[in-house]
Amino acid sequence: xxxxxxxxxxxxxxxxxxxxxxxxxxxxxxxxxxxxxxxxxxxxxxxxxxxxxxxxxxxxxxxxxxxxxxxxxxxxxxxxxxxxxxxxxxxxxxxxxxxxxxxxxxxxxxxxxxxxxxxxxxxxxxxxxxxxxxxxxxxxxxxxxxxxxxxxxxxxxxxxxxxxxxxxxxxxxxxxxxxxxxxxxxxxxxxxxxxxxxxxxxxxxxxxxxxxxxxxxxxxxxxxxxxxxxxxxxxxxxxxxxxxxxxxxxxxxxxxxxxxxxxxxxxxxxxxxxxxxxxxxxxxxxxxxxxxxxxxxxxxxxxxxxxxxxxxxxxxxxxxxxxxxxxxxxxxxxxxxxxxxxxxxxxxxxxxxxxxxxxxxxxxxxxxxxxxxxxxxxxxxxxxxxxxxxxxxxxxxxxxxxxxxxxxxxxxxxxxxxxxxxxxxxxxxxxxxxxxxxxxxxxxxxxxxxxxxxxxxxxxxxxxxxxxxxxxxxxxxxxxxxxxxxxxxxxxxxxxxxxxxxxxxxxxxxxxxxxxxxxxxxxxxxxxxxxxxxxxxxxxxxxxxxxxxxxxxxxxxxxxxxxxxxxxxxxxxxxxxxxxxxxxxxxxxxxxxxxxxxxxxxxxxxxxxxxxxxxxxxxxxxxxxxxxxxxxxxxxxxxxxxxxxxxxxxxxxxxxxxxxxxxxxxxxxxxxxxxxxxxxxxxxxxxxxxxxxxxxxxxxxxxxxxxxxxxxxxxxxxxxxxxxxxxxxxxxxxxxxxxxxxxxxxxxxxxxxxxxxxxxxxxxxxxxxxxxxxxxxxxxxxxxxxxxxxxxxxxxxxxxxxxxxxxxxxxxxxxxxxxxxxxxxxxxxxxxxxxxxxxxxxxxxxxxxxxxxxxxxxxxxxxxxxxxxxxxxxxxxxxxxxxxxxxxxxxxxxxxxxxxxxxxxxxxxxxxx
DNA sequence: GAGCACTGC
Numbered sequence: 024x025x026x027x028x029x030x031x032x033x034x035x036x037x038x039x040x041x042x043x044x045x046x047x048x049x050x051x052x053x054x055x056x057x058x059x060x061x062x063x064x065x066x067x068x069x070x071x072x073x074x075x076x077x078x079x080x081x082x083x084x085x086x087x088x089x090x091x092x093x094x095x096x097x098x099x100x101x102x103x104x105x106x107x108x109x110x111x112x113x114x115x116x117x118x119x120x121x122x123x124x125x126x127x128x129x130x131x132x133x134x135x136x137x138x139x140x141x142x143x144x145x146x147x148x149x150x151x152x153x154x155x156x157x158x159x160x161x162x163x164x165x166x167x168x169x170x171x172x173x174x175x176x177x178x179x180x181x182x183x184x185x186x187x188x189x190x191x192x193x194x195x196x197x198x199x200x201x202x203x204x205x206x207x208x209x210x211x212x213x214x215x216x217x218x219x220x221x222x223x224x225x226x227x228x229x230x231x232x233x234x235x236x237x238x239x240x241x242x243x244x245x246x247x248x249x250x251x252x253x254x255x256x257x258x259x260x261x262x263x264x265x266x267x268x269x270x271x272x273x274x275x276x277x278x279x280x281x282x283x284x285x286x287x288x289x290x291x292x293x294x295x296x297x298x299x300x301x302x303x304x305x306x307x308x309x310x311x312x313x314x315x316x317x318x319x320x321x322x323x324x325x326x327x328x329x330x331x332x333x334x335x336x337x338x339x340x341x342x343x344x345x346x347x348x349x350x351x352x353x354x355x356x357x358x359x360x361x362x363x364x365x366x367x368x369x370x371x372x373x374x375x376x377x378x379x380x381x382x383x384x385x386x387x388x389x390x391x392x393x394x395x396x397x398x399x400x401x402x403x404x405x406x407x408x409x410x411x412x413x414x415x416x417x418x419x420x421x422x423x424x425x426x427x428x429x430x431x432x433x434x435x436x437x438x439x440x441x442x443x444x445x446x447x448x449x450x451x452x453x454x455x456x457x458x459x460x461x462x463x464x465x466x467x468x469x470x471x472x473x474x475x476x477x478x479x480x481x482x483x484x485x486x487x488x489x490x491x492x493x494x495x496x497x498x499x500x501x502x503x504x505x506x507x508x509x510x511x512x513x514x515x516x517x518x519x520x521x522x523x524x525x526x527x528x529x530x531x532x533x534x535x536x537x538x539x540x541x542x543x544x545x546x547x548x549x550x551x552x553x554x555x556x557x558x559x560x561x562x563x564x565x566x567x568x569x570x571x572x573x574x575x576x577x578x579x580x581x582x583x584x585x586x587x588x589x590x591x592x593x594x595x596x597x598x599x600x601x602x603x604x605x606x607x608x609x610x611x612x613x614x615x616x617x618x619x620x621x622x623x624x625x626x627x628x629x630x631x632x633x634x635x636x637x638x639x640x641x642x643x644x645x646x647x648x649x650x651x652x653x654x655x656x657x658x659x660x661x662x663x664x665x666x667x668x669x670x671x672x673x674x675x676x677x678x679x680x681x682x683x684x685x686x687x688x689x690x691x692x693x694x695x696x697x698x699x700x701x702x703x704x705x706x707x708x709x710x711x712x713x714x715x716x717x718x719x720x721x722x723x724x725x726x727x728x729x730x731x732x733x734x735x736x737x738x739x740x741x742x743x744x745x746x747x748x749x750x751x752x753x754x755x756x757x758x759x760x761x762x763x764x765x766x767x768x769x770x771x772x773x774x775x776x777x778x779x780x781x782x783x784x785x786x787x788x789x790x791x792x793x794x795x796x797x798x799x800x801x802x803x804x805x806x807x808x809x810x811x812x813x814x815x816x817x818x819x820x821x822x823x824x825x826x827x828x829x830x831x832x833x834x835x836x837x838x839x840x841x842x843x844x845x846x847x848x849x850x851x852x853x854x855x856x857x858x859x860x861x862x863x864x865x866x867x868x869x870x871x872x873x874x875x876x877x878x879x880x881x882x883x884x885x886x887x888x889x890x891x892x893x894x895x896x897x898x899x900x901x902x903x904x905x906x907x908x909x910x911x912x913x914x915x916x917x918x919x920x921x922x923x924x925x926x927x928x929x930x931x932x933x934x935x936x
Numbered sequence: 937g938a939g940c941a942c943t944g945c
Contacts, residue, residue: 102943130945147945176944276939375942401941422941435940479943491945557945588940595939672945746937766939 041117048076049229054084060224061085061164065188066200068209071228073450077203078168079114082141085164086118090199091140095163100146102174103406104129111143130557131668146176151557153183154494158191164199170212171204171443172405173478173507179488182504183495185218206443208475217504233453235415235460243464248418249277251463253284255416259461260289260368260394266413266458267395269403271448273422273437278372278398279597286600291367291393367392373399373407376589379661385409404447408454415452415460417445419468426483428512430737434765441476445469478507485509486517486560490526493546494554501542511542518542523712523788524564526550555680556673558586565710566677572702575677575686577637577695581703583669584636585761585773590662591618591639592653614657617642622749626697629776630704631750631758637695640666644690705785708777711759712786716742716771717823718756733758733771736820745770757782780826783816790816790825792833801832803845808893810841832891836882842891843867843881851893 045051050071060067071077082097091097101107111127111134118125123136128144135142146167153159165184170177184200191198202212202223213222244251252270259268272278369389373382388411389395397409401421421440426433440448445462452458462469480488488509492500500514518541521527527544546554553563562582569578584590594611598604621638622628630637639656643663646652653660670688677684695703708715716733719741723729731754732741742763744751750758753776761773783790795801795812804811810832816825832838845851847864862875872878885891888899 104944145944147943151945172943174943274939274941376940404942406942424941433940437941487945593940751937764940768938770938 038116038119045076045080045117047231048080049231050076050080053226053228054080057081057226058084058088060226061088061199061201064224065192065198066185066202066219066223068212068223068225069201069203069228070205070207070209070225071203072205072230072232074232074454075228075230077228078110079117081166081201081203082114083118086141090163096139096161097141097164097166098149098159098162099141099143099166099168100149100177100180101143102146102169102172102177104145105406106169107143107145111141114141114143131672146174146180147557150176150180150183150491153180153187154491154554157495158187158194158196159198160191160196162198164201166201166203168203169205169405170202171206171208173211173476173480175480175483175485175488178478178480178506179492181212181506182218185504205447206475208443211478211506215504215506218506232450233455233457235449235453235458237449237460237462239462239466239469240464243419243468248272248420248463249281252416252418253281255461255463256281256285256368256396257288259414259416260366260396263414263459265394266456267389267397267409267411268414268416269409269412269451270396270398270416270418271403272398272400272418273420274400275372275374275376275593275596278374278400281398282370282372283597283600285368285370285396285398287362289366289368289370290362290364291369291390292364367394368396369393370396370398373397373403373409375400375402375406376593376659378659382407403451404444408451411455412451413456413458415448415458417448417460417462419445419462419464419472424483428510428516430735430763431484432738432763432765432769439468439472441474442469442472443475445472480505480509481507481513484517485513486520489514489517490521490546490550490554490560490563493521493527493544494551496546498545499543514542518544520713521550521560524549524553524560524710526553526560526564552680556676558582558673561710561714562586565706566673568706568709569677570681570684571706572699574695574699574702574706575684576674576689576692577699577703578706579670579673579677579686580640580666580692581633581637581707583666583673584640585633586669587662587665590636590659590666592657592659594657610657613655617656618747618749623694626700627695628749628753629755630700630707631753631775632748632761632773633703633707633775634700635749640670641692641694644692648690704775704777705781707775708759708781709785711761711775712789714759714761715777715782715786715789715818716758716760717821718754734821735763736818738763738769740769742769742771744774745772748772748774750774750776780828782818783814783825783828783830787816789819791819791822792816792830795830795832796827801841803842803850805850808851810838810845810891836886838891839882839885840867840872843878843885846896851896 050057057067057069069077069081078099078101082099085091085097099107099110101110107127107129111122111125115122115125120140122134123138125141126135126139126143127133128135128142128148130145130148133144149159149165159165167177167180167184170181181202188198188200202209204212207227209225212218213225240251249272252272256268256270270281272281371381371385373385385395385397385407386409395411397403397412399407399409403409419440420437421444422435422437424433425436449460449462452460489500492503497503500518501508501511518527522529522544526547527550528547530540530544549564549567552567553560556563556566558566562585565578565582566575569575591614592610594607594614598607617639618635621635621642622631623634623638627634639658640663642656643652643658644667648663648667650660652658653663674686674688677686713736716735719729719732719734723734729741732743735742742760744754744758745764748771755776757777757779758771758774759777760771760775762771764770764772783792793815795814799813801810801812803809811829812832813827814830814833815827817823818825832841842851844864844867847860847867862878866872866875866878867882872882888895890896890899
């Protein structure tokens with residue numbers, strides 16, 4: 024983050040320069056129109072592409088117009104942390120105000136003061152603030168920036184603010200909402216009657232972007248778009264004038280393989296080495312030219328450099344490429360891809376998981392004489408802006424995560440992008456001068472793209488959002504004014520999960536449940552506590568249970584590590600060179616070894632991948648969480664820093680929810696003891712109850728594809744423990760998993776072994792219990808004062824037989840009869856009445872007991888006062904001390920309490936009436 | 937015995 028900021032801010036050299044740049048922004052001409060619209064409307068939608076300056080200028084207009092005087096402040100939300108920070112710096116500089124006045128707030132940090140007038144923050148921060156103060160009384164204006172990106176939080180914020188703004192106006196504390204979008208796709212906001220009854224005005228602002236000429240391919244490669252990208256880059260580099268090239272591909276592996284090919288084709292060596300190479304290459308070229316037939320790439324430069332007619336070129340392209348393509352795809356034939364060091368290309372990979380110091384390279388100018396070429400994934404579309412890009416090569420695809428709504432299985436698929444996305448990518452070529460965008464697909468294919476990408480909220484589970492909303496006392500989540508609502512299946516399964524976790528009250532079982540009733544469950548106190556933890560509900564449940572046996576610090580660490588993605592460095596990606604290959608092999612071996620070490624021994628092995636996480640974080644923190652430690656042990660430094668900050672935040676949250684928890688972040692944390700590991704596994708099971716899998720049984724093993732497979736309640740096909748898992752060879756009978764990812768097979772990730780007998784105990788909501796066992800017979804537990812029994816159960820849907828376990832006797836008349844028996848035997852009060860009894864206590868259980876008025880009288884009394892355990896008996900007694908000893912008919916049981924008395928009293932009263 | 941885009945609390 025810091026590196027990016029330095030780079031982002033390096034553009035702001037002097038205030039004068041800034042002011043000059045500022046004056047050129049087209050939005051300045053629109054100030055009056057905008058401010059008038061804001062004055063006259065509660066909500067205004069502002070459309071302006073990147074480069075219009077809306078993010079930096081609109082807050083200043085509002086400030087000048089007095090919206091931040093008299094106490095109120097101007098809030099601006101951004102979908103990314105870097106944007107919140109850099110925008111606050113930028114605006115502070117432009118306005119010549121200190122950071123205490125123009126400030127930012129992100130998840131872990133901020134510089135907000137009492138004097139803050141303009142506050143930039145991430146969208147999640149404002150959502151959390153609504154939890155504390157629903158009316159957001161601090162704010163006079165809220166600006167939702169980048170609303171077109173449709174992140175889940177901006178969508179929810181817009182829904183909430185559509186209600187908050189009128190409420191504020193009614194209260195006489197007027198507030199304004201400004202929604203800013205880079206595209207004109209705003210109908211979801213403006214034409215949505217549930218959101219705004221009167222559509223808010225839409226103001227369009229021109230952008231100061233340079234023209235980008237778009238070139239389509241004549242043909243659209245079906246599979247080999249990386250090969251096509253490679254050829255296109257080569258061509259651009261050979262033929263077109265200077266200017267950076269930005270290439271959009273879909274994943275790390277593609278990025279690295281194209282990088283490798285380009286580096287081979289246009290080797291770049293820094294400094295002297297390079298000039299040496301150049302000379303050598305020139306000599307070699309001369310020789311080769313004499314011995315080899317001239318099918319040369321150089322012939323291309325005969326074409327006009329500004330050639331834009333792709334269709335015409337494509338013909339030549341195809342002829343030429345068909346031959347060479349084969350060679351290129353046959354892999355590493357060093358001789359076939361002829362190196363041309365005379366025109367060096369400075370090739371850099373760029374993707375989100377790349378180490379920040381390597382990412383930062385793209386922001387620096389390329390070495391003299393070399394052209395910059397960045398091979399990127401989607402990060403370059405919105406998150407990072409690379410300076411000096413004149414050419415964009417767009418493969419037209421994106422890798423997206425998909426969730427199966429029924430089974431919850433995740434997978435990654437490469438799909439076509441939307442037209443909006445393609446235009447956004449093209450726009451990256453026109454930041455500093457006119458540019459060109461080469462689309463590796465035909466205009467017809469482009470025409471078939473959807474206009475816009477789907478809103479994120481429709482593409483992912485919403486359990487966390489539903490919990491947040493319930494915590495805001497929005498019970499009927501279906502009625503929430505979503506700009507685009509999630510599917511009802513998604514809402515129902517979210518509600519179901521939250522009920523199972525105990526975060527929502529279970530709806531009454533009797534009668535047919537309407538869809539609405541199932542979606543209107545109120546939040547429980549546990550749910551409130553869970554909503555206070557900024558993690559997924561399953562993990563929040565673990566935190567809520569974490570206090571036993573001193574497990575809280577461990578649970579916090581495990582939850583933090585599970586929340587942060589990819590804590591281990593990936594050494595399986597294609598290497599850039601042979602030496603890098605051997606280097607990576609060595610690192611990988613070390614990483615595998617360390618993971619085995621962190622998995623521990625004895626009990627802790629059963630905690631599986633979660634123990635590996637715990638061990639890794641523990642070891643890393645013990646070593647001071649240094650870059651070097653991470654590097655040497657295969658950990659992603661950025662991930663470890665995020666875990667460290669998240670541990671801090673979760674620790675604070677736990678202490679806030681439970682003031683006597685007294686947890687603190689200990690970077691010298693000792694490994695958990697054997698009994699703590701047992702406890703941790705049970706806590707994890709309680710949180711991941713719907714993520715259980717059972718090893719396929721020998722008798723079920725009919726199909727060889729089930730070998731080493733696991734069965735889950737929701738899937739017909741087997742799932743497997745991922746080969747990188749600590750439990751891959753152990754294959755425990757029962758496991759819980761973090762997620763199922765479908766690749767070549769369905770793999771469970773984040774696996775932890777659990778014991779069968781814990782399941783009915785900790786997850787009764789998922790079990791069907793059979794009648795209490797007859798042997799051993801039900802008994803009275805003197806410690807808890809309750810009637811206990813053994814009960815067998817099966818796991819829901821799959822009917823796995825679970826071992827019989829000790830349970831509270833199930834509700835019903837039988838429970839009262841048993842309690843009466845134990846009571847008469849003197850087990851409940853430790854006093855024996857047997858010598859005063861006419862019948863044996865076991866009479867209570869006889870089928871003919873009803874025929875005896877005395878047994879019936881006792882039973883009725885117990886039932887009417889709900890007494891079937893010691894606690895409720897004592898409570899009933901307390902109600903009326905005088906009647907502790909009562910002889911209930913002369914020759915029957917002695918009944919020692921007011922249960923029967925109050926019962927008789929009631930009856931007498933009724934008789935009198 | 938493997939192959940994961942991108943974010944926010």
